[in-house]
Amino acid sequence: MEFPDDLKYTKEHEWVRIKGDVAIMGITDFAQEQLGDIVYLELPAEGEAVEQGEPFGVVESVKAVSDLYAALSGEVLEINDPLAENPETLNEDCYEEGWMIKVKVSDTKEVDSLMSCKEYQAYVKEEQA
Amino acid sequence: MRYIPHTNEEIQAMLKSVGLRSVEELFSSIPESLLLQKPLKLPPPLDEQTLLGQLESIAARNHTLPMNRSFLGGGVYRHYIPSTVSDLIRRSEFLTPYTPYQPEIAQGTLQLMFEFQTMVSEIYGMEVANSSLYDGSTALSEAILMAIRIGKNRKTVLLPESIHPEYTQVAKTILKSFDEHFVTLPITKEGTIERSSLNDYLNPDLACCVIPYPNFFGIVEDVRDIVEKIHQAGGLVIFSVTEPLSLGLFESPGALGADIVCGEGQSLGLSPSFGGPFAGFFATKQTFLRQMPGRLCGMTTDNKGKPGFVLTLSTREQHIRREKATSNICTNQALCATQITLYLTLLGKEGFKKLAQLNWQRTEYAKQKLSAIPGVTLPFPTSTTFNEFVIQLPKNADVVLKDLRIKNFDGGISLDHWYPNLDNAVLVNVTEWNGKEDMDAFANALKGSIQ
Numbered sequence: 001m002e003f004p005d006d007l008k009y010t011k012e013h014e015w016v017r018i019k020g021d022v023a024i025m026g027i028t029d030f031a032q033e034q035l036g037d038i039v040y041l042e043l044p045a046e047g048e049a050v051e052q053g054e055p056f057g058v059v060e061s062v063k064a065v066s067d068l069y070a071a072l073s074g075e076v077l078e079i080n081d082p083l084a085e086n087p088e089t090l091n092e093d094c095y096e097e098g099w100m101i102k103v104k105v106s107d108t109k110e111v112d113s114l115m116s117c118k119e120y121q122a123y124v125k126e127e128q129a
Numbered sequence: 130m131r132y133i134p135h136t137n138e139e140i141q142a143m144l145k146s147v148g149l150r151s152v153e154e155l156f157s158s159i160p161e162s163l164l165l166q167k168p169l170k171l172p173p174p175l176d177e178q179t180l181l182g183q184l185e186s187i188a189a190r191n192h193t194l195p196m197n198r199s200f201l202g203g204g205v206y207r208h209y210i211p212s213t214v215s216d217l218i219r220r221s222e223f224l225t226p227y228t229p230y231q232p233e234i235a236q237g238t239l240q241l242m243f244e245f246q247t248m249v250s251e252i253y254g255m256e257v258a259n260s261s262l263y264d265g266s267t268a269l270s271e272a273i274l275m276a277i278r279i280g281k282n283r284k285t286v287l288l289p290e291s292i293h294p295e296y297t298q299v300a301k302t303i304l305k306s307f308d309e310h311f312v313t314l315p316i317t318k319e320g321t322i323e324r325s326s327l328n329d330y331l332n333p334d335l336a337c338c339v340i341p342y343p344n345f346f347g348i349v350e351d352v353r354d355i356v357e358k359i360h361q362a363g364g365l366v367i368f369s370v371t372e373p374l375s376l377g378l379f380e381s382p383g384a385l386g387a388d389i390v391c392g393e394g395q396s397l398g399l400s401p402s403f404g405g406p407f408a409g410f411f412a413t414k415q416t417f418l419r420q421m422p423g424r425l426c427g428m429t430t431d432n433k434g435k436p437g438f439v440l441t442l443s444t445r446e447q448h449i450r451r452e453k454a455t456s457n458i459c460t461n462q463a464l465c466a467t468q469i470t471l472y473l474t475l476l477g478k479e480g481f482k483k484l485a486q487l488n489w490q491r492t493e494y495a496k497q498k499l500s501a502i503p504g505v506t507l508p509f510p511t512s513t514t515f516n517e518f519v520i521q522l523p524k525n526a527d528v529v530l531k532d533l534r535i536k537n538f539d540g541g542i543s544l545d546h547w548y549p550n551l552d553n554a555v556l557v558n559v560t561e562w563n564g565k566e567d568m569d570a571f572a573n574a575l576k577g578s579i580q
Contacts, residue, residue, distance in 0.1 A: 042419070060445075064444055065444045065449065065453070
């Protein structure tokens, strides 16, 4: 399993790529593997507000339907439309092609509550144990 | 055979193992005020033969009329069900299994459900249908819930007065906490939806508009203008169909632009039987598939390339998604849906159309015959109807219907109770059961009863 070290992570298995006050979010390699074949994705509309720790969308695999939780609060700038049409991309490339939403972060202090790559790896290990 | 499963010794042993002294102690959390303190008022026990005799004498008090002497409709319809249907449905493979549609197990049942969905889709003119819901009224409630889910922040639900009043009651009960967002659309003098009443609600708060098709008065109206207005305002259009046979003759809801179509399946192969069990039909557009309640059966290929059937999309259901499930529906009406599939298979595509024509023709005859009786009028004379219509009598409807029953006719349903403005109105339903001589005899009897 791959966990790029330039990303931040959440306990709900989402990743965030932060550039200034813009954050890109998706789900981790661990999450996609646990879900299995992903068949459907429901994302918010551009301009919608998301809140840290609150659901912003839904991911559905052949086994389960799970909520997607926002890693940071803010306003949705862009959504990955091609991904919504081909959600199976998430199983192949969850960090690049599989990004979900781009958010204008409203409170950069929230970043402090996120996990580093190292912390997340330890967390996943614990989850698997 | 004993019907008491536990002996005293077993009960004592169980109490002992949970640390209690008596059965009363086990139920001690029930407040005193809720307990019945006196013995139930029951007659002494009877032997089987005496009991059966008593039950038979009670049953003999039921007043049952032959189907051809009845003109009762109002959401439940008498249609001839070929003996083959009842014979096949009683086969134990269909009749006795509990949840026979378990994923991947009963391929035959799953295929049948797939066929059922295909038939519902074709009749409604929609892209996808589920494998049935509880009945027509709860299907409408599910459709409204679905429209609200899709509309996100949109809340207003438009319900015309011309929809089955009991469907409105069920919807308002299931969506009780949402009641304030329901708007009743008035009807015109022709029994159709008052178009001007829509204008106040064509805004970003509009979630959906329900269109009864045919409506409670049997009227089939051209609603394309309404559909267009609702869509322009960003709302969804739900068609509620109580008599699906009408779609053998009239344009399908799908062709008229429906987003969700729901309704009752009873008239296609289920007997009226005191109001149930029935089966709800539910269909929508492919785009809304994942917001659709209930379960779906899909066709696929297995790892050897052979075709097979599976329950699909159950990830949205309660046993997996818990409180975030699409709806509370966790099951379907498999046996009723099977019976409907058998019936429709025997009827066939052409038979479906012909039966619909026959119903319409007979109803037109009855309409002319009854409205020719001096004193009897049609309150909605220019509206197109399917197999049901309203007549107005010069006398109290309940009194007339009571008199007709003495003459061995079930003359229809009195509408005073639901529509006080329609004085002395009766809803009359005619199906293939009612031949020319039945209708003539009924007209004569009615003539006598209103004098």
